[in-house]
Amino acid sequence: MSTQENILKVRLEAPAHGGHTVARHEGRVIFVRHGIPGELVSIAVHDDGEKARFWRGDVVEVHEASEHRVTHFWPQADSLLAASRGVLPVGGAEFGHISLEAQREIKGQIFLEQMTRLGKIDATKHGFTGVVAPEGESADALGWRTRTAFVVDEKGRLAMSAFRSNDLVPIKEMPLAHPKINELELWDLPLAGISRIEVAVGSGDDAGVLVLFIEDGTVAGAAGRAAKRLPEGTSAAALTQVAGSASDGRGALQRLRGRTWLSESVAGHDYRITGEGFWQIHRLAPATLIERVMSQLAPSYGTRIADLYAGAGLFSAPLAKAVGDDGMLLSIEGAPGTSKDALKNLREFPQAIISQGRVEKTLSRELNTRKAKLDSIVLDPPRTGAGKAAVSAMVRSGAKKISYVSCDPASFARDTADLMSAGFRLEAVDVIDLYPHTHHMETVGLFVRH
CATH class of the missing domain: 2.40.50.140 (Nucleic acid-binding proteins)
Known part of the structure; x- marks a missing residue:
């Protein structure tokens, strides 16, 4: 202090x-x-x-x-x-001391400020009416995190970091985490030799749980001993930092018990997410975002759509079904392991093309190879946003509509300015409180070419 x-x-x-x-x-x-x-x-x-x-x-x-x-x-x-x-x-x-209604009001003020200062527009003139809770949110907005991560301190205790600090705070609860994560009582496991733990739980009523132990290499078999103490039915894997990673460059993924992946079912589609692969965190986020994106793009049979930063294919699957056998769904993801999940998740759709690589290069390459133009795009980039190179590639794709899913208002605002400079207008924008009790928010904006 x-x-x-x-x-x-x-x-x-x-x-x-x-x-x-x-x-x-x-x-x-x-x-x-x-x-x-x-x-x-x-x-x-x-x-x-x-x-x-x-x-x-x-x-x-x-x-x-x-x-x-x-x-x-x-x-x-x-x-x-x-x-x-x-x-x-x-x-x-960091917003846990503020009433939920006031949290959302504050987030709305921040969104407007970022859009005005960085995006150069008044978002209220482009459909923004305030930050809303997802349908089905609990009254206290707790227990929503289906993915969470912990560190282990030098005494082998489960911990989390203080903000902008190397100080670790030992914990024995995480109220924002899904109840099935807290039920694991990870703080009672023997954790010496483990540096980090990532936990994922499926969002369904019969949700499975996967615990990923990241070993620090100081204690042989550390993850295996911890896994044996997990409740029956819990899957566990270890990630060891070695060269030649088979898991998105982070290490070799080793199954300890159960499976190394979780299954999810959203809007009639089944998904597989391996190890630390990306998936939306809030239990209501996958269904909420699919509904928004499908409503904005309104895909029809035979159209050509790209899903950029596609992850395991959350949006790719419903879009591929909508465009049908005569359409095209181009799913692009940078992480190799997550892209492999997309291959499995989209295998029933011959119209789906799964390509792994940097979005700005891969999009142009795939369209040039096929001598094709797009009708529309959905993108869900990392917190840093798409950036000028990716925006330029989207503009060259010929797409008339872009549904942009963003977890950061600053990068969304900057990309909005670039898209508008390139001939798009912001037709509609929804901001959803998919990170209650934190400062984060989720934006879904529809851009239409003039």
């Missing part, structure tokens, strides 16, 4: 992207976490060198609380409680 000399009393102003609220002290901008706009608080300041462009801080005491402040559901993520104990709060639930 920061020393007493670094404690400032400030009035919090507007929210800022990244889970912060802006404060000012003697002309210096400070990005503050764990506050709410309008509050008068004391903050512990860090990153506060004289040459720093801005400082950062965490709320350690509230003098005038917002009406939207609530008791944090997770004590270890509560900044005020952590400060009273002289420790740092665990990351991953």
